[in-house]
Amino acid sequence: MASIDAIVNAGPSAQQPRDDDNDPAEQFDALNVREDSEGWNDVEEDAEEFNVQCLFCSEVATSLTQALDHMKAEHGFDLVAFRSKHGLDFFGMIKFVNYVRSQVKEGNAKPETENPSAWDDEKFMQPVLEDDALLFSVDELESMESSGKQPEASEANNATDEVSKLKEQLSKLQSQFDVYREQVSETLEKRWSDAPSKNEGEGEAKAKRYDDSYFESYSFNDIHQTMLQDTVRTEAYRDFIYENKNLFAGKTVMDVGCGTGILSMFCAKAGAKQVFALDNSAIIDKARQIAFDNGLDKQITFIRGKVEDLHELPGSYKHVDIIVSEWMGYCLFFENMLPSVFCARDRFMKRRADGSFDGLMVPSHVSVHLAPLADPDWVSDNVTFWSDVYGFDMHCMLEGALEDVVVQHPPAKTVVGSTSQKRPIAMWDLHQAKAEDLQFDVPFEVALDQDIDSLDAWCTWFDTVFSPAPPASAGAPGMIAPEEQEKLSAQKGAVTFSTSPMTKRTHWQCGTCIVDRKGKTGNKLSSGTTIGGAIKFLKDAEGRGLNITAEWDSKDGQEKGTQAWKMR
Amino acid sequence: MANAANDQPGLKAGPDMPHSEVHYFNSYNHHGIHEEMLKDEVRTKSYRDAIYNNRHLFKDKVVLDVGCGTSILSMFAAKAGAKHVIGVDMSTIIVKAKEIVEVNGLSDKITLLQGKMEEVELPFPEVDIIISEWMGYFLLYESMLDTVLWARDRYLRKDGQGLIFPDKATIFMAGIEDGDYKEDKIGFWDNVWGFDYSPLKYTALTEPLVDTVELKAVVTDPAAVITLDLYTVTVADLAFKLPFSLPVRRTDYIHAMIAWFDIEFSACHKPVRFSTGPHTKYTHWKQTVFYLKDVLTVEAGEQVKGQLTCKPNQDNRRDLDIAIDYETATDDQGRTANGHCEYKMC
Numbered sequence: 001m002a003s004i005d006a007i008v009n010a011g012p013s014a015q016q017p018r019d020d021d022n023d024p025a026e027q028f029d030a031l032n033v034r035e036d037s038e039g040w041n042d043v044e045e046d047a048e049e050f051n052v053q054c055l056f057c058s059e060v061a062t063s064l065t066q067a068l069d070h071m072k073a074e075h076g077f078d079l080v081a082f083r084s085k086h087g088l089d090f091f092g093m094i095k096f097v098n099y100v101r102s103q104v105k106e107g108n109a110k111p112e113t114e115n116p117s118a119w120d121d122e123k124f125m126q127p128v129l130e131d132d133a134l135l136f137s138v139d140e141l142e143s144m145e146s147s148g149k150q151p152e153a154s155e156a157n158n159a160t161d162e163v164s165k166l167k168e169q170l171s172k173l174q175s176q177f178d179v180y181r182e183q184v185s186e187t188l189e190k191r192w193s194d195a196p197s198k199n200e201g202e203g204e205a206k207a208k209r210y211d212d213s214y215f216e217s218y219s220f221n222d223i224h225q226t227m228l229q230d231t232v233r234t235e236a237y238r239d240f241i242y243e244n245k246n247l248f249a250g251k252t253v254m255d256v257g258c259g260t261g262i263l264s265m266f267c268a269k270a271g272a273k274q275v276f277a278l279d280n281s282a283i284i285d286k287a288r289q290i291a292f293d294n295g296l297d298k299q300i301t302f303i304r305g306k307v308e309d310l311h312e313l314p315g316s317y318k319h320v321d322i323i324v325s326e327w328m329g330y331c332l333f334f335e336n337m338l339p340s341v342f343c344a345r346d347r348f349m350k351r352r353a354d355g356s357f358d359g360l361m362v363p364s365h366v367s368v369h370l371a372p373l374a375d376p377d378w379v380s381d382n383v384t385f386w387s388d389v390y391g392f393d394m395h396c397m398l399e400g401a402l403e404d405v406v407v408q409h410p411p412a413k414t415v416v417g418s419t420s421q422k423r424p425i426a427m428w429d430l431h432q433a434k435a436e437d438l439q440f441d442v443p444f445e446v447a448l449d450q451d452i453d454s455l456d457a458w459c460t461w462f463d464t465v466f467s468p469a470p471p472a473s474a475g476a477p478g479m480i481a482p483e484e485q486e487k488l489s490a491q492k493g494a495v496t497f498s499t500s501p502m503t504k505r506t507h508w509q510c511g512t513c514i515v516d517r518k519g520k521t522g523n524k525l526s527s528g529t530t531i532g533g534a535i536k537f538l539k540d541a542e543g544r545g546l547n548i549t550a551e552w553d554s555k556d557g558q559e560k561g562t563q564a565w566k567m568r
Numbered sequence: 569m570a571n572a573a574n575d576q577p578g579l580k581a582g583p584d585m586p587h588s589e590v591h592y593f594n595s596y597n598h599h600g601i602h603e604e605m606l607k608d609e610v611r612t613k614s615y616r617d618a619i620y621n622n623r624h625l626f627k628d629k630v631v632l633d634v635g636c637g638t639s640i641l642s643m644f645a646a647k648a649g650a651k652h653v654i655g656v657d658m659s660t661i662i663v664k665a666k667e668i669v670e671v672n673g674l675s676d677k678i679t680l681l682q683g684k685m686e687e688v689e690l691p692f693p694e695v696d697i698i699i700s701e702w703m704g705y706f707l708l709y710e711s712m713l714d715t716v717l718w719a720r721d722r723y724l725r726k727d728g729q730g731l732i733f734p735d736k737a738t739i740f741m742a743g744i745e746d747g748d749y750k751e752d753k754i755g756f757w758d759n760v761w762g763f764d765y766s767p768l769k770y771t772a773l774t775e776p777l778v779d780t781v782e783l784k785a786v787v788t789d790p791a792a793v794i795t796l797d798l799y800t801v802t803v804a805d806l807a808f809k810l811p812f813s814l815p816v817r818r819t820d821y822i823h824a825m826i827a828w829f830d831i832e833f834s835a836c837h838k839p840v841r842f843s844t845g846p847h848t849k850y851t852h853w854k855q856t857v858f859y860l861k862d863v864l865t866v867e868a869g870e871q872v873k874g875q876l877t878c879k880p881n882q883d884n885r886r887d888l889d890i891a892i893d894y895e896t897a898t899d900d901q902g903r904t905a906n907g908h909c910e911y912k913m914c
Contacts, residue, residue: 221772225753228760238761265763289767382603389606390616392643396667397602 101128236497240466256325261287268299319350331511332462339435356474365465367424374452375414402516409509417448431471433478454522468493618833618840629696639665646677707829736832743822788814807879822864887914
């Protein structure tokens with residue numbers, strides 16, 4: 001391929017725009033040549049040093065016409081007539097020229113010029129002479145014949161002819177580049193198909209998975225866009241606030257971690273008298289501007305800082321009636337922002353005479369779910385993968401990898417069982433819960449609803465409940481029975497959303513805890529098998545991460561394990 | 569509130585984290601990013617082919633792998649017959665890399681050093697070949713090229729026989745029709761759940777988007793803007809202001825410019841190249857999309873001319889300040905447009 005590249009790039013034709021499959025460096029040169037208006041070298045300068053060597057002897061002419069005349073006079077060979085006689089195309093001419101030159105070089109002064117099979121060989125795409133000007137002139141030969149004129153005559157032509165000639169060249173070159181491009185892509189395909197990968201067909205699926213994951217939201221705005229475009233999340237807040245305007249009308253609200261201020265604006269639109277919007281990030285400047293643009297700046301006061309550092313409300317305000325916050329992290333408690341919301345609640349929420357809260361937490365309740373997963377495709381893609389990476393054993397890369405909780409939204413079909421009545425394993429009343437309630441250790445039991453080859457992972461997710469009911473009186477527990485969720489969600493005006501694998505994907509996705517089989521395979525388990533155990537969620541030493549520990553065993557004795565995972 | 573920038577929380581590569589050096593190196597500690605890179609077949613197979621198909625170049629040579637990661641390139645080089653390979657990486661991934669090299673029986677051929685290229689002590693005074701996978705988004709974002717060039721000047725043999733794999737990198741640009749997605753990404757801020765969010769719109773316009781662009785969205789022919797020859801390029805050359813000219817292929821709108829890069833291993837017997845453009849297979853680099861303030865209306869045969877300016881940010885060299893100037897070359901007064909857009913990759 002390099003030879004074609006050299007031919008195409010070196011000649012005057014290089015001034016044409018070209019596609020990216022060509023040699024990039026050469027193409028850059030070509031681009032410079034084209035930019036003559038910007039003070040780059042003009043292509044015409046090359047033409048001044050035009051030296052054409054005769055096909056048959058060492059005679060060097062300074063123009064194409066001169067060379068053609070020489071060959072006609074000295075060797076009785078008319079290249080223009082020859083070309084038209086054999087109807088040779090661009091590549092045909094290149095092969096012919098190189099064929100003749102190679103024959104002459106080997107001492108054959110009279111190479112075959114009648115039988116096209118003599119030069120019809122790919123090996124003659126390789127130039128014999130370096131910078132062979134004759135090869136660069138193939139286009140010109142074509143135009144000489146089609147216009148029936150010698151170059152001298154065409155130089156005298158008016159500008160219109162010149163333009164049409166250039167246009168013709170352009171279209172020819174474009175088709176030549178198409179051929180070239182095809183060849184390049186063919187060789188590329190060939191190179192790859194030499195060693196077909198077993199993952200070949202999965203390329204697209206993988207690409208999509210990448211799109212969906214890590215780099216998808218990459219920038220400052222993107223976080224907020226992702227959250228705002230998480231319709232499950234944003235609609236739940238909006239629906240609860242707009243459908244319970246009676247609860248918000250005339251009230252004082254605090255929005256903890258307001259971000260772009262969307263929840264504050266919902267509250268203001270729903271009739272809140274005053275909203276205090278807190279955030280410790282620079283986004284708050286944008287939020288202030290947005291509230292102003294939407295005519296809500298009178299109702300919303302933005303405060304930059306940590307809630308822990310806020311000891312007094314602005315103005316004459318002493319208490320708030322409602323605390324709204326979108327504090328949930330991966331696996332619910334990752335990033336551990338809820339204690340900050342509790343701090344705001346304990347410090348500013350209005351209280352009854354008995355000391356219990358007399359205001360509303362929005363959302364009001366959250367719960368954590370657990371289910372068994374079987375996903376052999378994921379395991380082969382992400383676990384087995386490391387045992388043969390381009391011929392190398394990299395299984396040690398897995399050490400530690402299976403200690404991390406994987407954030408993903410697994411396909412619903414990989415969920416192969418559930419708890420009784422699909423209830424959560426733990427639930428909290430946010431009016432009552434304290435920071436220490438968020439570290440928990442609960443028993444669980446799941447039943448498989450299908451036969452599986454192996455238990456591959458435990459999947460956790462959370463539900464969020466927005467209840468309009470006033471908080472319980474003093475002394476109520478922070479953790480409540482999981483079956484409460486059905487009653488709470490059924491109330492008039494209540495809104496619930498789930499981040500489960502069975503419902504629409506949210507930006508939280510789910511937390512998947514892969515069972516580390518240490519290279520061994522798990523046991524087959526049959527539908528109806530119950531697996532019981534206990535699971536613990538503890539914050540890590542730094543405070544923002546999460547450690548999850550589980551131990552489990554099946555009634556039939558086929559499955560048993562204990563493992564710890566980290567979310568960091 | 570989950571940090572959505574970061575679907576793999578372990579990577580800690582979200583914008584909430586300061587983009588300090590510490591952050592940069594930490595983000596490579598986690599195995600997830602290595603998995604993504606290794607599974608990028610275009611990338612890994614191109615390196616593999618360039619090395620395995622040129623055993624004659626590697627036989628008995630001393631090879632330096634700059635930013636070796638999991639050491640896959642070092643192992644390719646060792647398998648190709650190198651006398652010795654030195655892999656250098658700042659990240660703790662090198663602990664894993666050592667285990668991998670051991671398991672694959674190449675410990676006597678490969679020396680792995682953890683530390684900064686500028687600070688580690690190599691067991692050889694000079695090397696015959698430098699291999700490195702240093703490319704970042706838009707070629708230069710968070711790229712290690714500075715380090716590769718430092719290693720070249722310090723360690724590559726001086727007699728002109730030294731080789732660099734790869735040795736050529738070219739940035740291309742093209743114009744795309746991207747109405748729907750621009751509406752989704754930029755127009756989105758005009759109406760967010762009933763509110764006007766336009767202050768964020770202007771921020772969004774300054775953030776280049778790393779994403780896959782469909783070939784059918786491409787309205788112009790591509791143009792190469794700059795080619796870096798790794799044998800001669802200097803760190804100073806990485807700040808540039810260069811013209812480009814995009815021939816319009818079909819009558820359409822242009823909402824954005826895109827950029828991508830091609831890589832070449834030209835020392836090979838048969839040159840190995842790969843492209844990260846929209847016309848070829850997916851790579852983890854995808855393409856970089858720069859939305860324009862205007863929507864350009866162009867007709868086939870016209871040219872969109874412009875200038876691409878790129879320089880490392882003064883405060884953090886791994887961030888890039890990019891600017892695109894553009895003008896449509898048309899006689900139609902109603903469609904003439906020109907503008908200047910500034911972007912920041914951080």
